[in-house]
Amino acid sequence: MLKSIQRSGRKYWDLYLLLIPTAVYFVIFKYLPMIGLQIAFRDYMPRLGYWDSPWLGLDYFRRFFSFYSSWRIILNTLTLSALNLLFTFPLPILLALLLNEMRAAGYKKLIQTVTYAPHFLSTVVIVGMITAFCSPSSGVVNSIIKIFGGEPIYFMAKREWFRPLYVISEVWSTMGWNSIIFLSALTGVDQQMYEAARIDGASRWQTLWRITLPSILPTISIMLIINCGHVMSLGFEKVYLMQTDLNIDVSRVISTFVYEQGILATQTSYASAIGLMNSLVNFILVISVNWISKKLSEVSLW
Amino acid sequence: MKKLVSLLLALILLCGCAALADAGIVTASGFPVVTEPITFTVMASQSAIQPDFSTMVIIPVYDEMTGIKIDWQCVASSVRSEKISAAVTSSEMPDIFFKCNISAANLQKYGAQGAIVDLAPYLEEYAPNFWAYAQENPDVLAAVTTPDGQIYSLPAIADAPATRMNKKLYYNKVWMDKLGLEQPTTLDELYDFLYAMRYNDPNGNGEIDEVPMSETTGTLFQVFGGLFGVGNRGTHSSYYDMDTETGMVRYSYTSDAFRECLEFMHKCYEEGLIDQECITAKDSRYTALAAQDQLGCYFATNLALLAAKDAENFVPAEGWIEGAVWPTMRSHLHSVGAFVVTSKCENVEAALRWVDYFYTDEGVTFYHYGIEGQTYVKNEDGSLSFTPEILAQVTGDKSYDEVVSQVGPYCGGNNPTMMSWPGYAGAELSPIPMASAEAILPYTPDVIWPIFTYTDEELKIVNSTGSDLNTYAKKTAVEFLTGERELNDEEWSAFLAQCDEMGVAQMLEVMEGVIDRVEAIMGTR
Numbered sequence: 001m002l003k004s005i006q007r008s009g010r011k012y013w014d015l016y017l018l019l020i021p022t023a024v025y026f027v028i029f030k031y032l033p034m035i036g037l038q039i040a041f042r043d044y045m046p047r048l049g050y051w052d053s054p055w056l057g058l059d060y061f062r063r064f065f066s067f068y069s070s071w072r073i074i075l076n077t078l079t080l081s082a083l084n085l086l087f088t089f090p091l092p093i094l095l096a097l098l099l100n101e102m103r104a105a106g107y108k109k110l111i112q113t114v115t116y117a118p119h120f121l122s123t124v125v126i127v128g129m130i131t132a133f134c135s136p137s138s139g140v141v142n143s144i145i146k147i148f149g150g151e152p153i154y155f156m157a158k159r160e161w162f163r164p165l166y167v168i169s170e171v172w173s174t175m176g177w178n179s180i181i182f183l184s185a186l187t188g189v190d191q192q193m194y195e196a197a198r199i200d201g202a203s204r205w206q207t208l209w210r211i212t213l214p215s216i217l218p219t220i221s222i223m224l225i226i227n228c229g230h231v232m233s234l235g236f237e238k239v240y241l242m243q244t245d246l247n248i249d250v251s252r253v254i255s256t257f258v259y260e261q262g263i264l265a266t267q268t269s270y271a272s273a274i275g276l277m278n279s280l281v282n283f284i285l286v287i288s289v290n291w292i293s294k295k296l297s298e299v300s301l302w
Numbered sequence: 303m304k305k306l307v308s309l310l311l312a313l314i315l316l317c318g319c320a321a322l323a324d325a326g327i328v329t330a331s332g333f334p335v336v337t338e339p340i341t342f343t344v345m346a347s348q349s350a351i352q353p354d355f356s357t358m359v360i361i362p363v364y365d366e367m368t369g370i371k372i373d374w375q376c377v378a379s380s381v382r383s384e385k386i387s388a389a390v391t392s393s394e395m396p397d398i399f400f401k402c403n404i405s406a407a408n409l410q411k412y413g414a415q416g417a418i419v420d421l422a423p424y425l426e427e428y429a430p431n432f433w434a435y436a437q438e439n440p441d442v443l444a445a446v447t448t449p450d451g452q453i454y455s456l457p458a459i460a461d462a463p464a465t466r467m468n469k470k471l472y473y474n475k476v477w478m479d480k481l482g483l484e485q486p487t488t489l490d491e492l493y494d495f496l497y498a499m500r501y502n503d504p505n506g507n508g509e510i511d512e513v514p515m516s517e518t519t520g521t522l523f524q525v526f527g528g529l530f531g532v533g534n535r536g537t538h539s540s541y542y543d544m545d546t547e548t549g550m551v552r553y554s555y556t557s558d559a560f561r562e563c564l565e566f567m568h569k570c571y572e573e574g575l576i577d578q579e580c581i582t583a584k585d586s587r588y589t590a591l592a593a594q595d596q597l598g599c600y601f602a603t604n605l606a607l608l609a610a611k612d613a614e615n616f617v618p619a620e621g622w623i624e625g626a627v628w629p630t631m632r633s634h635l636h637s638v639g640a641f642v643v644t645s646k647c648e649n650v651e652a653a654l655r656w657v658d659y660f661y662t663d664e665g666v667t668f669y670h671y672g673i674e675g676q677t678y679v680k681n682e683d684g685s686l687s688f689t690p691e692i693l694a695q696v697t698g699d700k701s702y703d704e705v706v707s708q709v710g711p712y713c714g715g716n717n718p719t720m721m722s723w724p725g726y727a728g729a730e731l732s733p734i735p736m737a738s739a740e741a742i743l744p745y746t747p748d749v750i751w752p753i754f755t756y757t758d759e760e761l762k763i764v765n766s767t768g769s770d771l772n773t774y775a776k777k778t779a780v781e782f783l784t785g786e787r788e789l790n791d792e793e794w795s796a797f798l799a800q801c802d803e804m805g806v807a808q809m810l811e812v813m814e815g816v817i818d819r820v821e822a823i824m825g826t827r
Binding site for chain 1 (some may be wrong): 405407408411414415511519523529548578579581731753762765769770773777779781784786804805
């Protein structure tokens with residue numbers, strides 16, 4: 001083992017050299033800061049520092065789980081994430097497949113540009129747009145509802161509309177961008193297979209099912225595994241900005257709770273503990289999804 | 303650079319030693335403050351429009367007056383909290399944190415670690431002006447004193463009523479004239495007043511698009527709650543107040559009076575007298591409504607957010623509903639953490655003498671307006687304004703705040719001084735907000751609880767049980783307001799039961815203790 005490392009080290013030293021900056025980056029910016037994670041177990045006082053603040057063990061975790069609303073917050077996080085994944089994951093694949101089948105190059109480019117564009121808008125702008133579009137008095141959505149004789153709906157104040165609004169806007173803003181990786185996978189599919197299929201008399205539908213999809217399946221699996229790693233970490237800004245008094249029941253998630261406790265109430269240690277727990281769940285999810293994927297399709301991250 | 307730093311360090315060290323060697327260099331009163339020149343390093347929070355503090359007009363003048371040289375370390379207000387905690391964590395602290403708006407919780411934390419100095423033993427002798435003010439207005443003292451009796455900061459003080467009333471009331475005069483309306487003085491009149499504004503088409507476009515009243519739900523609950531006697535301890539305490547009948551602390555949202563308030567509000571909301579979009583309302587909405595001639599009543603601290611031509615439509619309130627409370631009133635304390643002395647400082651006495659001048663009328667004027675004749679002039683009505691030469695610099699590229707920041711450091715708030723008439727240079731002291739505040743002042747609570755400080759134990763409960771309860775109560779109140787949930791006996795008792803389960807009793811016990819402590823200092827109990 002050691003010997004083989006030595007041998008490859010001598011042989012490919014230039015490649016290893018190229019690896020160093022990235023490795024250094026990860027050590028400095030990702031691993032060293034983990035020393036600070038211990039404040040989740042301590043009563044952190046800046047002056048005493050990470051090592052000398054009094055040790056509290058699992059106090060903060062106990063406190064979180066004995067907190068009245070903790071389960072509701074966890075449940076909200078999971079529901080919103082699952083819904084989000086359910087829609088924002090398959091739709092880019094669908095879009096990529098559609099674009100791939102498209103023959104008119106100019107139109108295809110147009111569609112691509114239009115669907116990418118929202119990716120570059122900041123969350124604050126997107127939420128501002130949602131609020132403006134959904135306003136019961138002046139919003140465009142309600143104007144349309146009124147034209148068809150319906151009653152205007154105050155979307156932002158309805159608990160049942162929070163999740164749909166979140167997911168729809170998320171799909172709108174990420175679909176085009178996320179389809180890029182699938183499009184690039186599609187260009188890698190061997191054209192000879194399509195030709196062979198056509199000669200054998202396969203319809204377009206059949207080539208899609210039998211050739212295109214299986215060819216990009218590894219990419220899809222990998223992307224799914226990576227996405228599962230983010231299940232618990234919903235974007236904080238968007239949920240927080242969309243929160244109103246009336247949807248608070250469903251819009252209070254772990255990340256907004258961490259903000260409330262850590263930043264607004266300056267309980268750094270408590271917030272870190274909740275954040276740490278959150279990351280732990282993500283970590284377990286990635287590992288297990290990776291393991292399942294390995295068993296089922298022999299595709300995995302490692 | 304390195305040389306400069308070491309020179310500076312040497313200088314600071316030298317001054318420090320000098321101060322240590324002779325604590326008696328501080329004079330008893332007046333200027334200069336010290337008999338031998340000393341230097342303080344001061345970390346100051348600087349907003350984006352402010353220049354380096356050392357270039358401001360009043361700074362060298364004050365250095366000269368006091369004999370204390372200030373070495374300013376300006377940190378951008380956006381990264382202030384990180385800089386402060388970094389400074390406290392390392393040993394490279396400044397002598398003083400200035401305008402840094404350090405929260406009460408952090409002050410207690412830093413104080414417990416010994417990073418900052420307890421000023422309580424020094425105040426009477428070395429900050430006599432602040433001390434005198436705090437004796438007269440014990441709510442200030444109550445807010446800066448920790449549960450253990452230390453005082454870690456000098457605060458920003460709001461003295462003029464117009465600066466203490468965070469929401470004032472202005473009526474749309476054009477609409478009132480058109481409809482022949484008088485300002486309401488009873489509950490029924492208020493309802494009729496709003497009703498007329500909504501349905502008698504005062505903006506004359508033939509559509510019912512008028513919004514008689516718009517605000518955030520939080521402010522609406524305060525203002526309407528006040529109509530029924532809820533919120534009788536001021537704006538800092540929007541969830542707890544005093545039950546005037548039993549003399550006990552109560553949770554406002556579960557009181558019978560608040561139920562009455564919700565019933566009235568729901569009636570107004572259903573009829574469109576309250577903005578249908580109040581749940582997502584923010585400042586930009588009122589500005590837009592006013593611009594489209596759709597707004598009847600405007601609540602704000604001043605009219606600065608309205609376009610000049612829209613602001614002309616509004617007149618100050620001449621009073622309020624008889625027997626009602628106007629709860630949106632601050633204590634005399636605007637914010638804590640404006641002036642904090644660290645354990646690095648070798649001469650706490652001199653530091654306090656340095657800042658204490660700003661708590662005199664003369665000092666307030668100096669802090670905001672600078673020097674008479676040179677940077678400001680007195681107007682006939684007793685108010686002050688910057689000189690025409692300074693105001694002439696306000697152009698399209700340069701805002702008012704940016705221009706006047708050349709004179710003194712007040713922009714960005716949290717100043718260790720007083721917002722008092724006439725020396726304070728904020729928009730609250732312009733005539734219309736002043737008039738509104740004067741007229742509503744008789745309706746404000748007699749006793750106003752300051753922002754509370756908590757012990758560690760209390761804080762844990764307040765931040766978990768307390769904030770959870772408040773979130774739930776506010777949410778349910780909004781549901782009752784919009785009619786999402788019908789306000790009947792059954793739903794109301796379900797709401798009370800849920801609040802009970804979430805720990806109202808425990809919270810009341812905690813708050814009872816906190817309030818006892820505060821009122822003992824204020825001398826109101």
